[in-house]
Amino acid sequence: MVISHRHRFLHFVIPKTASATLRQSLAPFADIGWPVSKYQQHVTIAAFLRSEHAPLFPDYFKFAFVRNPYDRIYSGYLQDRYAAETYPRWIRAKKPLFDEIGDDFSTYFNEYALKADLENDWQWICFCPMSAFTVDAGGKLAMDFVGRAENLAQDIATLASRLRLPLEKAPDENVRQGLCSAEPKYLPHFDRRTIFAVNATYRRDFELFGYPMLDPDSFPERAQTLPIGTAPRG
Structure with missing residues (x-):
């Protein structure tokens, strides 16, 4: 989980969706969640809403990245x-x-x-299903933006525009047998x-x-x- 109070965003980090690269990319703008040893990495919406940070949920920009x-x-x-x-x-x-x-x-x-x-x-x-990180208790997609690991660089650029931040893709981490592919x-x-x-x-x-x-x-x-x-x- 990556939280920025300065920039009012919540990144729901779904495992195995280029999440290490994304956390590195977001690190300069994060207030909670970096380094990952200081905060739980993967927090579902249900767990987040049970946490002390739950009041942030309605007003902060929420996003996640998904993968096939x-x-x-x-x-x-x-x-x-x-x-x-x-x-x-x-x-x-x-x-x-x-x-x-x-x-x-x-x-x-x-x-x-x-x-x-x-x-x-x-x-x-x-x-854990990706829906647990992206869908609220009423079954509605709760994210303001969903990117794809298969389209990582372009979707990070789109996210940067949405957040109005000079966000750049970090070097790829935890990569095996090439980057996430369309197929x-x-x-x-x-x-x-x-x-x-x-x-x-x-x-x-x-x-x-x-x-x-x-x-x-x-x-x-x-x-x-x-x-x-x-x-x-x-």
Whole structure:
């Protein structure tokens, strides 16, 4: 979460939507939320409205960036896989799980992520639906601006105009296998069951942000388990 009292904006930071690059871009204008160690990174609207900052919600300019749900979910898996080998908190939480299932995205998502409290459990926040960060309790899109990770530079420029700030895109961070692309780049890792589950779990995200939902029948029963390499995140 990035808050600016000087410039009266709220950035609802959705995981795996070029959020590290965005936080760097916004850092010169942020009053709360940078560095991220000083404030929770990913705050849903429901959690925000329970916080001491809730009175800001009606009057501040609110925005978020989104990403194709298929690529976002696989990127979340890559993030967790990397963190489980790197950070002490994540090593304790996730390394035993990955030691058991290996590099098995389908099992990780279907048997573990989908059974978690995606909105409230920090271990699974990368899989929280984007609607939780953008839609109010009445089901209405509550953002004044929604950018796309696939169109990052142009949408940051649009945001700069809306905020009337000299906002510039920071160097890309946490990038794996190139920048976010217009077409999903991680589909070879998906099987039929996982496509069906993503369609069901993130249906509201597809509807809100206009990403095309794919037909599970066009995917294999079981995707090939591909090596994820050693590059950190996606």
